[in-house]
Amino acid sequence: MIGQHRSTQRKPLKDDGDERRLTTDIVDLAKQYGRYGYRRIHSMLDVGWDVSLSVVERIWRREGLKVPRKQPRRRRLWLNDGSCIRLRPERPKHVWSYDFVEDVIHNGRKYRMLNIIDEFTRECLAMVAQSRFRSDDVLAVLADLFVERGPPEYIRSDNGPEFAAKAVRQWLANVGVRTLFIEPGSPWENGYIESFNARLRDELLNGEIFYTLEEVRIITEWWREHYNKVRPHSALGYRPPAPEAIIPSWPFGSAPLRLPPSLASAGASG
Secondary structure (H helix, E strand, C coil): CCCCCHHCCCCCCCCCHHHHHHHHHHHHHHHCCCCHHHHHHHCCCCCCCCCCCHHHHHHHHEEEEEECCCCCCCCCEEECCCCEECCCCCCCCCCCEEEEEEEECCCCCEEECCCCCCCCCCEEEEEEEEEEEHHHHHHHHHHHHHHHHHCEEEEEEEEHHHHCCHHHHHHHHHHEECCCCECCCHHHHHHHHHHHHHHHHHHHHHHCCCHHHHHHHHHHHHHHHHHCCCCEEEHCEEECCCCCCCCCCCCCCCCCCCCCCCHHHHHCCC
């Protein structure tokens, strides 16, 4: 015993069962939310896990999980006094923004989706998919949303004909909503809705094959509920935008909207 070499002595193996279970949970979340990075996955771990971000990052890289590419930086437009042209949201219902996303179903037929968000809370207020949109259709969506939520102080958009139409601008002025149009060719001035559209396309549209417009409405409504109530948002301290919002399901893509007969018939024909 006295002459036994020290290399023959071993410390008892440490039970790494906790790390194996943690690794399993991280990998399961990464499989379920394939476009999320380790920071968002860390915030989504169950309450029972009290681990640091560095531990999750170490396991993330050890398992070879994907780290999303960084977003390129863009210059903003500035006034002569050094202030930014874009109005910053300061409270809920201060500034809303809306924009279209275009995609195709399996047979190659195009559809458009009107997305509306609150820039301060980051909540997605509406996602309405139709085969086409006119200015009257945009007014119908806004009218029902204003009845349900109340009108905002400002609404931001690009200079598309559906948003810049005289009828739309006049109607918004009559209900007391001021319009904010970005400079042509400057989509970064509408950064909140552009970022939302990028997340929608990256996390849902690029990974789904839709066969009908009705399927688009059902799946995008599910994603909207997930985005509002479950998905951690980095700008909100990795909390969802509206975790306590109660939004009933609606088969036409946006819960608080009641589509007029013209839109409903267009969607049925599509």
